[in-house]
Amino acid sequence: MAAVQTSGERALNKIAIVAVLVVTIIFLAPIYWIVSTSFKPRNLATTVPPTVVFEPTISPFVKLFTKRSQLRSPPTAEEYAAAPWWERVVFDGGEKIVRDGQGQVQWSGYPSRFLNSLIIAITSTVLAVGMGTFTAYGFSRFKVKGEADLLFFILSTRMLPAVVVAIPMFLMYRAVGLNDTHLGLIILYTAFNLSFSVWLMKGFMDEIPKEYEEAALVDGYTRMEAFFKIVLPEAATGIAATAVFCFITAWNEYAFALIMTNRRAQTAPPFIPSQVGSGLPDWTVIASGTFLFLLPVAIFTFLLRNHLLRGMSFGAIRK
Amino acid sequence: MITPLNTSSRAASRGLSDISIRNLFIIPTIVFLIVFNIFPLIYSLGYSFTDFRASTNAPANFVGLKNYRELLNDPYIWNNFAVTAKYVIVSVLGQVIVGFGTAMLLNRDIPLKGLITTLLLLPMMLSMAVVGLFWKLLYDPSWGVINWVLDLGKFQWLGDPKMALYAVAFTDIWMWSPFVMLLSLAGLSAVPKHLYEAAAIDRAGPFYTFFRITLPLVAPILMIAVIFRTMEAFKTFDLAYVLSTQPSTEVISIRLYKMAFQEWQTGRSCALAYIVLIMVLAITNIYVKYLNKVKER
Numbered sequence: 001m002a003a004v005q006t007s008g009e010r011a012l013n014k015i016a017i018v019a020v021l022v023v024t025i026i027f028l029a030p031i032y033w034i035v036s037t038s039f040k041p042r043n044l045a046t047t048v049p050p051t052v053v054f055e056p057t058i059s060p061f062v063k064l065f066t067k068r069s070q071l072r073s074p075p076t077a078e079e080y081a082a083a084p085w086w087e088r089v090v091f092d093g094g095e096k097i098v099r100d101g102q103g104q105v106q107w108s109g110y111p112s113r114f115l116n117s118l119i120i121a122i123t124s125t126v127l128a129v130g131m132g133t134f135t136a137y138g139f140s141r142f143k144v145k146g147e148a149d150l151l152f153f154i155l156s157t158r159m160l161p162a163v164v165v166a167i168p169m170f171l172m173y174r175a176v177g178l179n180d181t182h183l184g185l186i187i188l189y190t191a192f193n194l195s196f197s198v199w200l201m202k203g204f205m206d207e208i209p210k211e212y213e214e215a216a217l218v219d220g221y222t223r224m225e226a227f228f229k230i231v232l233p234e235a236a237t238g239i240a241a242t243a244v245f246c247f248i249t250a251w252n253e254y255a256f257a258l259i260m261t262n263r264r265a266q267t268a269p270p271f272i273p274s275q276v277g278s279g280l281p282d283w284t285v286i287a288s289g290t291f292l293f294l295l296p297v298a299i300f301t302f303l304l305r306n307h308l309l310r311g312m313s314f315g316a317i318r319k
Numbered sequence: 320m321i322t323p324l325n326t327s328s329r330a331a332s333r334g335l336s337d338i339s340i341r342n343l344f345i346i347p348t349i350v351f352l353i354v355f356n357i358f359p360l361i362y363s364l365g366y367s368f369t370d371f372r373a374s375t376n377a378p379a380n381f382v383g384l385k386n387y388r389e390l391l392n393d394p395y396i397w398n399n400f401a402v403t404a405k406y407v408i409v410s411v412l413g414q415v416i417v418g419f420g421t422a423m424l425l426n427r428d429i430p431l432k433g434l435i436t437t438l439l440l441l442p443m444m445l446s447m448a449v450v451g452l453f454w455k456l457l458y459d460p461s462w463g464v465i466n467w468v469l470d471l472g473k474f475q476w477l478g479d480p481k482m483a484l485y486a487v488a489f490t491d492i493w494m495w496s497p498f499v500m501l502l503s504l505a506g507l508s509a510v511p512k513h514l515y516e517a518a519a520i521d522r523a524g525p526f527y528t529f530f531r532i533t534l535p536l537v538a539p540i541l542m543i544a545v546i547f548r549t550m551e552a553f554k555t556f557d558l559a560y561v562l563s564t565q566p567s568t569e570v571i572s573i574r575l576y577k578m579a580f581q582e583w584q585t586g587r588s589c590a591l592a593y594i595v596l597i598m599v600l601a602i603t604n605i606y607v608k609y610l611n612k613v614k615e616r
Contacts, residue, residue, distance in 0.1 A: 016424050020435060023421050027439055030493065033464060034453050046462040131348050138344035142337060150349070152607055157356040159603040161554040163572050164592040167579045168359035168366070171373060191355040194348060222334025252446035254557040255572075259580060269448045273561045276452065283456050290453055294445050301444045305437040309505050312443075312498060313543065316610045317505050 034294070037287035042093055045283045059089035060288035066090075067098040067106040110289055113271040117293075120182055120267060121250040124189035129243045131190075132197025133235065137227060139198070140205035141213075151199070155314070158195035162255035170259055182265045188256050193246040196314065200245065203315030204238025205231070241307035244300045251297065268293050360596070367589035374583035386590035396591070399574040406488055406559070406570055407552040413492035414548055418499025419541065425500070426507040436504070443497045447557040454490045455562060480567040487559050487568055491552065499544045506540035507533070539613050546606045554599065571595060 037045050039056035068090060075083075075091050087097055098106040139147060169188065170179070178184035208231060216226040232239075258270040272289050275281065301308070309317055335343070367386055371379035390396050425436060442450070457465050458476035466474050476486040510533060518528045556572035569577075575595065579588035 013427060013429075016427055017429055020421075020424050020429055023424070024435055024439060027442060027493065027497070029464075030450070030453065030457060031441060031445075033457065034450070037456070046456075046459070048462050049467055050462070050464050131351065134344040135348040138341050142341040144341065144345065150345075154348070154352060155607060156600060156603050157352050159550065159599055159606075160356065160360075161556070161572055161575075161592075161595060161599060163556060163575045163579070164596050164599075165356065165359060167575075167585070167588055167592055168363035169355075170580070171366075171585070172359060172362065174373075187355060191352060194352060198348065223337060223340050224334060227340075248444060252449075254446065254448035254561075255576075259576075269446050272449050273452045276455070286456075287453065290449050293449055297444050297446075298441060301441055302437060305433070305440070308440055309501055312501060313547075314610065316543070316613060317502065317540065 031294075034287050034290050037284055038291040040284050040287075042282055042284050045287070057089055058086060059093050060282075060284035061292075062086050062090050062097070063093075063095070063108075063282065063285045064110050064288045064292075065108055067108050068095040069098055070094065071096050109271060110268070113266055113268045114292070116182065116261075116265055117251060117267040117269075120185045120189065120265070121247050123182075124186045124193060124250050125243050125246040127186070127190040128193035128197045128246050129201075129239060132194055132201050132242065133232075133239060135198045136201030136205045137231060139202050141210070151202075154195045154198050158192065162253075163259070166256055166259045169256075173260065180261045180264050180266075184260055185257060185265055185267070188260065189250040189253060192253075192256075193249055196249070197242050197246055200242045200311060200315045201235070201238060203310065204235055204242070207238075208234045241304060241311060244304050245307075245311045248297055248300060363589040363592060366586050367593055369586040371586040371589075372583050373585040379586065382586070386587045387594070390587065390591055390594065396571075396574065399569055399571045402484065402567065403553060403555075403570040406484055406491075406555065406568075407549055409485060410488040410491040410495070410552050411545060411548045413488065414496045414499045415541070415545060417492060417496040418544070419503045419537075421496065422500045422503035422507055425504060436501075440497045440501060442494045445494070447494060448561050450494070451490055451558040452561045454486075458486055458562075477563050477565070480565050483563045483565040483568045487562050490562065491555070491558055494558075495548060495551075498548065499541075502540050502544040503537060506537035510536045539609070543606070543609050543613060546602065546609060550599065550602045550606060553602065 036052075038060050039058070040051065040054055041057050041059060044051040044054050071091070071094050075096065080088060080091060083091065090097055100106060138144070139151065144150060165188075173179045173184050178187075212230050212234065213221075213223075213226040216230045217223065221229065252269065253267075254269040257267045261267065261270070268289070272286065272293065275286060275289070304311070366379065368381055368383060369379035370382050370385075421439065425432060429435070455477065457463050460466060460473045460475050460478060463476070465476070466472065475482060477483050514532050514536075515528065518532060523531075554572055555570055556576065559568045559570050560573055560576070562568075571591075572595075575588055575591050578584050578591060
């Protein structure tokens with residue numbers, strides 16, 4: 001671009017900057033609304049006009065993690081004084097936290113769903129990236145008969161609609177007792193992510209010069225040693241990026257989890273919508289559950305920003 | 320220390336041969352995918368010729384092509400396909416316009432460009448089911464922020480059967496325009512600058528420059544985005560399922576889900592799954608051809 005800009009170009013650039021700002025605000029507004037609703041007292045979540053300025057409260061998060069019941073009468077001064085500080089925000093909202101006979105706080109369904117999501121997403125990511133890295137190396141370095149067909153086959157398994165695969169898997173899982181188990185979902189997510197991880201890792205492997213390993217082989221390394229000591233460290237960034245992509249996919253997955261789990265192994269995505277139910281949902285609790293759920297993904301997106309293009313195009317477009 | 324002299328013998332005698340390493344690395348993945356992706360499909364192909372219902376213990380009876388024949392003659396199923404087609408067209412078209420437009424805006428010297436791009440990409444990384452659900456509050460006719468901002472009064476987004484499909488598509492456009500933007504940006508930044516300089520010297524107008532230089536060079540990558548989003552929109556389930564219960568938003572995946580897991584017509588749903596599967600594989604094939612074409616450039 002020429003160093004000297006005409007006044008017309010400068011004006012155009014200013015218009016573009018304003019337009020970009022407007023687009024960015026529109027795109028981020030729903031996310032901002034989730035975050036702000038998750039710190040609102042319940043009565044401010046559904047007001048006309050919408051409440052923008054308010055005093056933040058952690059009451060939605062306390063409600064998210066615990067079972068509550070409506071208060072018939074206001075709490076006595078002793079009850080109020082005896083309650084921990086985080087419990088008072090629930091008193092203020094006209095509810096109290098349910099406790100068992102020993103006075104232990106009764107947890108809601110959310111913490112266990114969140115934990116299930118973590119266990120299933122992390123385990124399936126490790127498996128998919130682990131197997132995918134080996135396979136990608138195999139495709140990248142050795143001659144494989146019918147390589148293009150095999151790679152197409154691998155990719156096509158990823159493209160299958162979840163519900164299509166879920167029907168026979170449901171019947172098979174029921175037959176072997178894998179319905180509503182962590183292992184069942186881990187297997188499904190591993191299979192789903194494996195194809196993706198092979199494609200993405202193959203791109204990263206192709207970029208590591210063959211000469212590195214060949215030099216190591218000459219130095220007396222076996223092929224295995226060369227792979228573990230030379231190739232893997234070189235591929236570390238690619239492995240990390242692939243792992244984050246697989247984690248996000250498994251973390252966000254809805255259809256399989258909806259069909260294959262109902263209690264024990266249920267993850268957060270089918271659980272959160274089931275809380276809306278009928279009647280008037282408490283949107284502050286839904287917002288806080290959503291906010292906690294999307295927080296790890298938002299952090300990962302920032303860490304991953306330079307690899308997003310590659311990941312989203314299955315490694316086809318590199319920059 | 321390893322002396323160079325015995326290296327070759329050591330590598331040959333103690334290490335696995337390249338062929339066994341190749342097989343060791345590749346075969347487990349292929350086997351895993353066959354067992355957990357292909358075998359279930361063969362299993363359901365068998366059931367698609369039966370009247371099996373997973374909710375009863377009655378044995379499956381072979382009914383031949385009856386399921387397929389009935390499905391293909393069922394106007395309701397065709398209606399589901401028509402809804403899906405409409406949804407695909409609205410949402411993909413919207414994503415291309417918004418995504419490509421935003422990429423055109425971003426493809427110049429803009430302060431904090433990297434940060435803005437990353438922020439814009441956030442929606443597509445989030446869970447469709449969980450974040451999509453929150454749009455129910457945004458669309459609410461009484462206290463939804465959207466009606467308030469646009470001053471629409473009590474406009475029914477999800478409550479009106481005609482509007483509901485568009486409402487779901489708008490949320491989809493919000494989530495996935497960033498994807499089209501990301502790929503378009505890659506395409507735009509790869510257009511050689513000297514072409515624009517040459518066009519400027521020739522006093523080419525902005526329309527000429529756009530249609531004769533920018534668009535043709537970005538087209539292949541844009542095409543990838545379009546095919547990929549078409550495939551995903553065709554399969555869509557999460558968003559429409561959590562947002563709306565209207566029959567007018569019953570895309571084919573939702574029909575399939577209901578047939579299989581609410582009406583328990585297992586055999587029939589397996590047949591429908593196969594019809595959907597063949598369509599998806601056809602789109603996948605086109606997609607992979609395009610991927611390879613772009614890779615070769």
